[in-house]
Amino acid sequence: MEFFSLFNTVEFFSAFIVLFAVIDPIGIMPIILSIRDKGKIINPIKAVLYSFSLMFLFFFVGDWILNLFGVDINSFAVAGALIIFLMAIEMVLDIEIFKDSSIAANNATMVPVVFPLLAGAGSFTTLLSLKAEYASVNILFALVLNAVVVFAMLSATAFLQRLLGKGGIYFTRKFFGIILLAISVKLFTSNLSYLISQISETAN
Secondary structure, three states: OHHHHOOOHHHHHHHHHHHHHHHOOOOOHHHHHHHHHOOOEOOHHHHHHHHHHHHHHHHHHHHHHHHHOOOOHHHHHHHHHHHHHHHHHHHHHOOOOOOOOOOOOOEOHHHHHHHHHHOOHHHHHHHHHHHOOOOHHHHHHHHHHHHHHHHHHHHOHHHHHHHHHHHHHHHHHHHHHHHHHHHHHHHHHHHHHHHHHHHHHHHO
């Protein structure tokens, strides 16, 4: 099948790392623990099913939404790269740029776990930004693997916190922040170069 023939191991792992860094299941562990300490319910199966269903849906209809507003994928990727860059800055410098004002009820599965923690603006932007660079099959497989990892981490949050410790969580967050920073620069430069070349061709 032509769809599966486009599978590329390098693209798959690269997309997985980007999505993992943006979704940041390690970074949200303290938030998850805080929510549970307040007696609120989080259902790992529903959280993963709902959030990744939203991301799959946006992956396929995102282009249609962009076309509705007359925006091409490369322009969106440039804008997305800037958002990813800011998210990476948050992770590396321990500053808060994107403020969350969500108010959760007793069941915190939908808010704030599904949205905005897992399937938020950053995840949606990243998906379409990656779509401008990688084959769809690699991104979708990366998304599935992320779903499996996130489910495992949500189901074992307390264990992972004990295993990694505060130092381990801090180091991992910084490490993925630097990777995310580098990838955002790559996304920005490659798509900006494409847009500039298109403008030059049109002018000539």
